[in-house]
Amino acid sequence: MSGLFDLSGRAAIVTGGNGGIGLGIAKGLAAAGAAVAVAGxxxxxxxxxxxxxxxxxxxxxxxxxxVVDEASVAAMTEAVSRRLGRIDILVANAGINIRKPPETYSLAEWHKIIDINLTGTFTCATAVLPAFRQAGGGKIITIGSMSSLFGGGVIAPYAASKGGVVQLTKSLAVAWAGDNIQVNAILPGFIDTDLTREGRSSSPQMFAKITERTPADRWGVPADLAGTAVYLASRASDFVTGTAIPVDGGYAAQI
Structure with missing residues (x-):
């Protein structure tokens, strides 16, 4: 592969890259030529x-x-640098959700969701910074959600964490622009994965409502995220930073 979207010679870390959206993105980066470290x-x-x-x-x-253990994250970056020789791309994808009414969450559950989804994004981003500076630049892709834009009655801590991811993305983009580091978020729409499949089977009415709301008239699949990830990881996005791009089949555009 050659051209703006060529990732040959680049090395990427994808946290939570062992399934679902993370694996879909990892496959896209690999197809564009990147060596990929699957972290989980x-x-x-x-x-x-x-x-x-x-x-x-x-x-x-x-x-x-x-991702919430600084020593573990530091060991990850050291292992990838040693094995692949460099780190050029971070996809901070690791995340969890617990669905229930807000008043029923324990504080421990709240902290677990915030820590993995938001704090974990921060720990991984700061951990790759030295390698990026040494290489003269790099690309960080964070993973938000439709709940970065919309609220939900049974996802309060998840929505708070994903809203925070977008604001963290913007702040890191501003802070590190002078280091030639671009930081952008992808906001996946409703994607068919093992995690969402369980919820869909328990609430077919929700599935029908989401499909009806989506102009593309379907749920996404992990491969639908690959193209946007390759773009944000490549030279094609060198003047794009601090953005949050919905990949949602038009869900966020529909009244």
Whole structure:
């Protein structure tokens, strides 16, 4: 591959890259030529994701990480730098959700969601900063949500965390622009993954309402995120920073 979207010779870390949206993005980056480090807490899932990427002809590695543990995140970046020789791209995708009315969350549950989704994005972004500065630049892609834009009655801490991700993205973009580091967010719409499939099966009415609201008349699939991720990871986006791009089939545009 050649041109603005070529990622040959680049190395990417994708946290939560062992399934769902993260794996869809990892496959897109690999197809564009990047070597990909799949980072997650589940070693078995990490290995399976790497096998999928290698079956596609990609250069890939697995690394275990807990994104809310600074030592673990530092070990991740060191392992990737040692194995791949560099770090050019971070996709901060690791996240969780617990769905229930706001008054029923324990404070421990609140902290767990905020810590993984928001604080974990911060720890990973700051951890790759030295490598980016040494390389003369880099790309950070954070993962927001439709709940970065809209509220929801059973996702209060998740929505708070994803709204925070967008504001963190803008702040990091401003802070690190002078280092030739671009920081942008992708806001996935409703994507068909193992995690969302469980919710869809328990609430078919919700599935129907979301599909009706989406101009594309379908839920997304993980591969739908790949093109936007490649763009934001490539030279094509060198003058794009601090943005939040919905990839939602038009959901956010529909009244």
């Amino acid at each position: 807490r589940d070693a078995t899932k990490n290995a399976a994701a790497v096998a999928e990427l290698e079956a596609l002809g990609a250069s890939a590695m697995a690394v275990e990480v807990d």
